Amino acid sequence: xxxxxxxIVQKYFEENNFVQSNIESFDSFVDWRLQKLVDELKExxxxxxxPEAEEVKFVFGNxxxxxxxxIEADGAKRVILPAEARMRDLTxxxxxxxxxxxxxxxxxxxxxxxxxxxxxxxxxxxxxYLYGLSxxxxxxxxxxxxxxxxxxxINGTERALxxxxxxxxxxxxxxxxxxxxxxxxxxxxxxxxxxxxxHIIERGKDGIFLVSFAGNKKIPATVLFKALGYTKDSSIPxxxxxxxxxxxxxxxNGAEVKNEEEGQEVIAKEMAMLIPxxxxxxxxxxxxxxxxxxxIGMKSEDRTRKAIFIGRMIKKLLLLKQGKIQADDKDHxxxxxxRMAGDLLEDLFRANLKVLVGDMLxxxxxxxxxxxxxxxxxxxxxxxxxxxxKSALATGNWTGNRQGVSQRLERDNALATLSxxxxxxxxxxxxxxxxxxxxxxxxxxxxxxxxESPEGKQIGLRKNLALLAxxxxxxxxxxxxxxxxxxxxxxxxxxx
Numbered sequence: 001x002x003x004x005x006x007x008i009v010q011k012y013f014e015e016n017n018f019v020q021s022n023i024e025s026f027d028s029f030v031d032w033r034l035q036k037l038v039d040e041l042k043e044x045x046x047x048x049x050x051p052e053a054e055e056v057k058f059v060f061g062n063x064x065x066x067x068x069x070x071i072e073a074d075g076a077k078r079v080i081l082p083a084e085a086r087m088r089d090l091t092x093x094x095x096x097x098x099x100x101x102x103x104x105x106x107x108x109x110x111x112x113x114x115x116x117x118x119x120x121x122x123x124x125x126x127x128x129y130l131y132g133l134s135x136x137x138x139x140x141x142x143x144x145x146x147x148x149x150x151x152x153x154i155n156g157t158e159r160a161l162x163x164x165x166x167x168x169x170x171x172x173x174x175x176x177x178x179x180x181x182x183x184x185x186x187x188x189x190x191x192x193x194x195x196x197x198x199h200i201i202e203r204g205k206d207g208i209f210l211v212s213f214a215g216n217k218k219i220p221a222t223v224l225f226k227a228l229g230y231t232k233d234s235s236i237p238x239x240x241x242x243x244x245x246x247x248x249x250x251x252x253n254g255a256e257v258k259n260e261e262e263g264q265e266v267i268a269k270e271m272a273m274l275i276p277x278x279x280x281x282x283x284x285x286x287x288x289x290x291x292x293x294x295x296i297g298m299k300s301e302d303r304t305r306k307a308i309f310i311g312r313m314i315k316k317l318l319l320l321k322q323g324k325i326q327a328d329d330k331d332h333x334x335x336x337x338x339r340m341a342g343d344l345l346e347d348l349f350r351a352n353l354k355v356l357v358g359d360m361l362x363x364x365x366x367x368x369x370x371x372x373x374x375x376x377x378x379x380x381x382x383x384x385x386x387x388x389x390k391s392a393l394a395t396g397n398w399t400g401n402r403q404g405v406s407q408r409l410e411r412d413n414a415l416a417t418l419s420x421x422x423x424x425x426x427x428x429x430x431x432x433x434x435x436x437x438x439x440x441x442x443x444x445x446x447x448x449x450x451x452e453s454p455e456g457k458q459i460g461l462r463k464n465l466a467l468l469a470x471x472x473x474x475x476x477x478x479x480x481x482x483x484x485x486x487x488x489x490x491x492x493x494x495x496x
Contacts, residue, residue: 012468017124019150019421021471022163025342026122028473030094033346034063037353038098040193044357048365050373053104058360058376061099064113067129068094068121081129082153083142089156091390093118094127100376112376116356117385119349120393122341124149150341150421151409154394158409161393163424164339164402165463169196170295171335172313173328174320181205186317192294199293201313203321207246208253209314214291219270221314222254227263227288228307239311244318264288331436333443338424338471344405348392351399352385359384402427419452422465430457437461 017023038060049056070080070090085092096117102110121127128149130138135145151160167173169191176184186201190213199213201221209221225236233251240247257263261281267288268280275283290298293306319325328335360379367374392398398405404425410416428434438460440450452464465471475483488494 009468016470017150018148018418018467021469021473022150022161022341022421023122023125025340025471025473026345027126027342029342029345029349030065030119030125030127032476033342033474034065034096034349036193037346037350038063041353041357044361046361046365046368048368050104050368055103055105057103058357058364059101059103061101061111064097064099065119065127066095066097067127068092079129081141082123085153086156086158090153091118091120091155092123092128092153093120093386093390095119100380102376104373109373110376114377114380115382116380117352117382117389119389120152120154122149123147123151123153146414148418148421152393152406154390157394158411159393159406160409160420160423161341161344161406162404163465164344164405165424165426166337166339167330168335168337172316173330173335174316174325175327176320184317184321186313188293188313190293190295192298195291195294197291197294199313201310201317203246203317207249209246209250209317211310213293214287216267216271216287216291219267220250220254221310222250223257223263223266224310225263225307226254226257227260227267227284228303228310229260230307231259231263236311239307240314240318241311242315242318244322246318246321331439331441333441333447340471340473342473344398347399348389352388355388356380356385419464422449422467424448424463424465426461426463428461430461434461 041060043060044058046056046058068080068085069077070084071077080090080092082092084090095115096119097113098116099111099113101108124130124147130141130143130149133141138145138147151158153159167189169189171188173187174184175187181204182202183205184203188199190197190199197214199211202210202212202218204210210218211221211224212218222236225239230236230239233255236251237243237247257266264281264284265277267284271284273280273283285300288303288306289300293309296302296305296309316325320327359381363379363381364374367379393406396404396406407420410420426437428437440460444450444463446466447469449464449466453459454462
């Protein structure tokens with residue numbers, strides 16, 4: 001039996017790398033997430049346009065990536081291997097090209113594929129020259145055949161990305177408050193491709209449910225339901241789907257609101273908007289469509305599903321109040337997500353893509369003021385995003401004011417290197433007590449090492465993956481749709 005176990009573990013490591021999950025995450029980022037980010041952006045419209053034109057816009061097309069290369073001082077372009085990048089203090093990076101079209105009055109004036117940035121490449125990923133090489137080929141390339149890869153080379157220095165442990169998005173967490181005017185709360189971190197917005201529903205001692213999101217504080221739930229289109233009082237209990245006296249208290253509290261517009265006006269009043277009525281309603285509708293539960297959708301037709309989701313949040317909160325369920329355990333690993341290299345680079349690339357487009361529009365508009373329509377290659381400054389991405393990986397200063405995301409790879413010994421590439425860091429502050437977050441949880445079994453954690457203020461917040469742990473990467477939209485169809489065939493019904 002023991003020999004069988006040894007054989008299985010040996011077979012596992014023959015077929016899998018210790019850092020396989022992180023490499024797969026980077027591959028998914030380059031393969032399809034880059035294109036997804038560009039597709040989200042779609043187009044950019046300059047504020048200043050030539051006087052003879054009515055409409056000017058830049059449309060973004062396909063992304064193409066070349067494998068790492070080096071341009072020497074004499075202008076010659078050639079392949080660069082990681083060993084050379086280490087020795088010559090160079091960055092091991094691939095070039096990203098983007099197709100940009102200039103559309104003037106509905107006609108395509110120019111289309112060019114331009115270089116937008118150099119992206120550092122993870123060693124042993126699909127876009128690295130070491131991918132799929134045999135032991136002998138790796139030795140000939142100047143590499144240690146036992147090296148796992150999974151790190152970057154920036155200015156000749158090996159840099160590893162520390163995986164981040166975060167609370168799961170788009171899941172409802174309910175909690176009982178020990179003191180104060182609030183008795184119970186339901187929270188959800190609603191995350192779409194553009195926003196990550198915390199939403200809180202609080203139940204006061206008077207039984208009123210108050211919704212807070214995106215700077216909009218304590219909006220009565222009944223008012224929000226009516227602003228979303230559920231104007232009949234009789235429809236609210238069916239949205240929540242549970243019997244409780246609090247529901248009737250909330251219906252009576254919002255009885256004076258009769259239609260959608262009145263509900264939206266109450267929200268505008270809560271937000272202290274001092275603008276004309278039409279503009280007020282437009283602004284509230286924009287907030288409801290874009291900032292309220294953006295993970296459900298950002299169109300006016302998604303309002304029904306948003307109301308259903310708020311009903312679900314209230315139902316879970318009432319079940320907790322009635323003692324039928326327990327408060328959610330935030331430290332349970334079912335409620336956590338580990339953000340890998342692909343997720344971290346996606347955040348960085350999204351921010352820098354916006355910077356690149358903003359800079360592009362600025363140069364174009366400056367040209368228009370001088371009476372020129374500049375060509376696409378002359379308005380794209382490649383060095384700007386390249387330097388910003390390189391700087392983030394070289395210093396560890398990431399978007400969202402996070403620090404220490406990228407660290408110099410420990411090479412004290414082989415085990416220190418492996419440990420560093422398996423490191424998982426929590427977003428909680430090390431100076432806070434957070435006893436429960438630091439404790440070993442039963443769900444860490446088989447996922448995180450129960451022993452390896454530093455002494456001192458980081459204890460329990462900085463963890464390491466277990467040797468046999470693998471993390472499933474993010475799925476493409478079409479894969480998610482296929483999975484939904486399979487579930488529907490098995491009898492699951494969609495909420496309509």
